[in-house]
Amino acid sequence: MFKSKELNRLVTMALQYASLMAFGLFTMFPLLWAVSFGLSSDGSYAYLFPQSFVPHVSGGDGTYSIGTTLVWFERVFVEIPFSTYFKNSVIITTLAVVGTVVISVLAAYPLARMRFAGRNFIFVAIIATLMLPQETALVPNYITIVKLGNFADWLQLTLTGSDAATWKKLIGMNSYLGVVLPGIAGAFGIFLMKQAFEAVPQDLIDAARVDGATEMQILWRVMLPVTTPSIAALAIFTLVNQWNEYIWSSIVMRAKTMQPLAVGVFNDLTGPLSGSQNTLMAAIVLTVIPVLVFFAFTQRFFISGMDGAVK
Amino acid sequence: MKNSNFMAYFFLAPALILMGVFVFWPVGFNTYLAFNHYEIAGGAVEWNNFDNFRRIWEEDLFHQAVKNSLLFLLVVPFIQLLSLLIAKLVNNKMPGMTFFRAVYYIPVITAISIAGIVWQFVFKYDGMLNSFLSTIVHLFHIFPQDKVVDIDWLGDPDIAMYSIMIFTLWKGLGYYMVLYLAGLQAIPAEVEEAAILDGANAWERFWKITIPMVKPTILLCTMLSTIGALKVFLEVLVLTDGKAETYTALYYVYDQAFRNYDFGVAAAAGLVVTFFCMILAAIQFRFFGDK
Numbered sequence: 001m002f003k004s005k006e007l008n009r010l011v012t013m014a015l016q017y018a019s020l021m022a023f024g025l026f027t028m029f030p031l032l033w034a035v036s037f038g039l040s041s042d043g044s045y046a047y048l049f050p051q052s053f054v055p056h057v058s059g060g061d062g063t064y065s066i067g068t069t070l071v072w073f074e075r076v077f078v079e080i081p082f083s084t085y086f087k088n089s090v091i092i093t094t095l096a097v098v099g100t101v102v103i104s105v106l107a108a109y110p111l112a113r114m115r116f117a118g119r120n121f122i123f124v125a126i127i128a129t130l131m132l133p134q135e136t137a138l139v140p141n142y143i144t145i146v147k148l149g150n151f152a153d154w155l156q157l158t159l160t161g162s163d164a165a166t167w168k169k170l171i172g173m174n175s176y177l178g179v180v181l182p183g184i185a186g187a188f189g190i191f192l193m194k195q196a197f198e199a200v201p202q203d204l205i206d207a208a209r210v211d212g213a214t215e216m217q218i219l220w221r222v223m224l225p226v227t228t229p230s231i232a233a234l235a236i237f238t239l240v241n242q243w244n245e246y247i248w249s250s251i252v253m254r255a256k257t258m259q260p261l262a263v264g265v266f267n268d269l270t271g272p273l274s275g276s277q278n279t280l281m282a283a284i285v286l287t288v289i290p291v292l293v294f295f296a297f298t299q300r301f302f303i304s305g306m307d308g309a310v311k
Numbered sequence: 312m313k314n315s316n317f318m319a320y321f322f323l324a325p326a327l328i329l330m331g332v333f334v335f336w337p338v339g340f341n342t343y344l345a346f347n348h349y350e351i352a353g354g355a356v357e358w359n360n361f362d363n364f365r366r367i368w369e370e371d372l373f374h375q376a377v378k379n380s381l382l383f384l385l386v387v388p389f390i391q392l393l394s395l396l397i398a399k400l401v402n403n404k405m406p407g408m409t410f411f412r413a414v415y416y417i418p419v420i421t422a423i424s425i426a427g428i429v430w431q432f433v434f435k436y437d438g439m440l441n442s443f444l445s446t447i448v449h450l451f452h453i454f455p456q457d458k459v460v461d462i463d464w465l466g467d468p469d470i471a472m473y474s475i476m477i478f479t480l481w482k483g484l485g486y487y488m489v490l491y492l493a494g495l496q497a498i499p500a501e502v503e504e505a506a507i508l509d510g511a512n513a514w515e516r517f518w519k520i521t522i523p524m525v526k527p528t529i530l531l532c533t534m535l536s537t538i539g540a541l542k543v544f545l546e547v548l549v550l551t552d553g554k555a556e557t558y559t560a561l562y563y564v565y566d567q568a569f570r571n572y573d574f575g576v577a578a579a580a581g582l583v584v585t586f587f588c589m590i591l592a593a594i595q596f597r598f599f600g601d602k
Contacts, residue, residue: 016400020407023397024414027481030429031417033439047437049446107326110319117316122323129334131592133542135561136581139344139568140337185329215318244422247545251569266424266549270431280428287425295420299413 029053031288038282039068046277072282079279082286084257085264088176089243092260095180096242097235104189104234109219111190112197113205123194130187135247137182142251145171145178174255179248189234196230197223229301236298243291261287341585344578351572363579367563373580376558379472380584383540383559386476390536391529394484398491399521412492416485423482427549430478434464434550471555475546482546483539487532494528495521534595538588560584 032053037046039055045064046052057067076082110116111123149172156167171177200223208222224231246262253259259267265287269280295302345364348357367373397415401408418426433439444460464474498521506516522529544561551557553566561584568577 013405016403016405020400020411023400023484024411027415027418027485030426030433030481031421033433034429047435047439047442049439049442052439052442103326103329106322110322114315114319116319119319122327125335126326126330129330131538131589132334132338133538133561133581133585133588135542135544135564136341136578136585137334137337138565139574139577139581140340141333142568143340143574144332144336181329182333185326185333190326215322219322240420244420244425246422246424247548247565262422262424266422266428269428277432284425284429288421291420291422292417295416296413299409299416 031285034281034284034288038072038278038285039070040278041067041069041071043277072278073286075276075279076283076286079276080265080268080283081256082265082283085259085261088253088258088264089260089262091176092179092249093239093242095176096184097238099180099184100186100189100238101231101235103185104193105219105224105231107185107190108193108197109215109223112194113200113223114215126187126190138248138251141182141248145173145182145252148178149173149175174253174258176258178252179260180242182248183242183245189238192230192234193227196227200226232298233301236294236302240291240295240302341578341581344574345582346579347575349574349578351574359575363575364583366576367580367583372558373560373563375556376560376563379556379558380541380543380560382472383476383479383543384537386479387533387536387540389476390480390483390487391533393480394487394532395491395525395529397484398488398495399517401488402492402495412488415488418482419485421482423545424549426482427478427546430481430550431465434474436461436463436466438464440464465551466555468556471551471557475543475550475557478550479540479543479546483536487536490532491525491528494525498524530595534591538591541587541591542584 036053036055037043040046041057044058045056054066055068056064057069058064107126111119149168152167152171153165156165157163169175171181204222204226205218208218213221243260244262245260246266249260250263250267253263256264256267265283269283346358346360348359348362350356401412401415431438435441441460441462441464444462448460462470465471502520502524503516506520511519542561543559544565547553547557547559547562548565553562558566560580564577564581564584567573567580571577
């Protein structure tokens, strides 16, 4: 028999796990539903409450049994240019991660470790941008990107005499750089790296200086190796955010062939393809899975990076 | 010193140039646009004083948008209390907590556009939520058997904003949970243990120890989610696209800019939103200045 104290503890624990499970179901159910929906042979069970969370296949004579089919997952690649969107997402995200890390590291180093005129002013100005609603920058940045494209066009015509308008495709509307450039220099990354650089012992830097290292060598050989965890956290953050980013990409990438997953899949599925619901759910699962897998492997860094950004 | 100055600016240059063009310049240009009529074709600009502001002031849609944005503040206490409770729950030293933290974080790392499509199907007239509620109702015989729940979650103007709030709750809980978790883990274990020895029950410990100790985090999160609620717009775009009277202030800005191509009006409305966010940020700084 249990003593009452022990029973009490067990009941508390059972209640805690029950609440944890309940919250878990609340956060997980859309994905579980989409998976089950996508694996079912048609949408007949899709909106019945408990049934729709178990994949069903049709027996062909009006009967259904529990089972799975991958046909809708195959249809995704036929009905929408999924691989193109995927490729765009990979390119855009890679550019954003590399750009953000390089620019944040470069900017954070002097702010953390060098004394120069205007340091405090520059730092405060950068941090102050955290309060700006980024949405109001959409219109000016849109105009800037259009003008950059036109400028590239003019430059190409002037310098090479060609009116092929190929330079425009590098930086104007419907360009990878146009999507990435406005976001890669930001207060968050600079702040995160500044905190990391400030925690490096001064002795390490002094020793390198005595050995005659230049600032660039100190940054590259001394600072970067010891701040790898912060760099990893920043890279992971940027990757997940850029992979999921929707609004700016949807403004710049008007051409279907240039859209990342979050834009292309959304446009296709809310538009002409909204009829085929199983394909739609399969496409959703295929869009979410890469970032989920990535998150599963990196969640330790991801969540501790988040803590670090707050403290 | 001269050399040090040069190197510092050399390192800072890429960040400063990019932020100058894409972060600082937009603030100025947006303000300028707010007082102008901007012709999208050719980029012709014409100064029109306060015409843009007068137009949004006179437009019912903008009034409704502001009202909805303010209504959306309702989500703040719910999201804060729930995420604090969840953080407290996963802060327990029991097996499987890493798993649950990850599960709660999944909505945060799902693209809003993709999550929005699934939730459209949840909220549909004959969708998952109504089916779920009908099952519950049948199960407990709350109503006669033939009565099923048929709520138009996204189509009924009286309900649609609340549906968007449920979505926001789902999407944001994990984010604030992690912030609270950081705050909770900073509480020394001895404090809690001493209270247990003194015979304080869980409820008393929550109010007398947890809440006061994580107060800075509560303030930070409340401010973040208040500003977030005022700026709500993507949620509207992906769920209702402004239908069922779900315009919010920033949705109005987006709509004016990228559907009507009326950049002047959009900029003026954006400036109004920025102004309110600045006021909130100033309050936030006051709170944290005391710390």
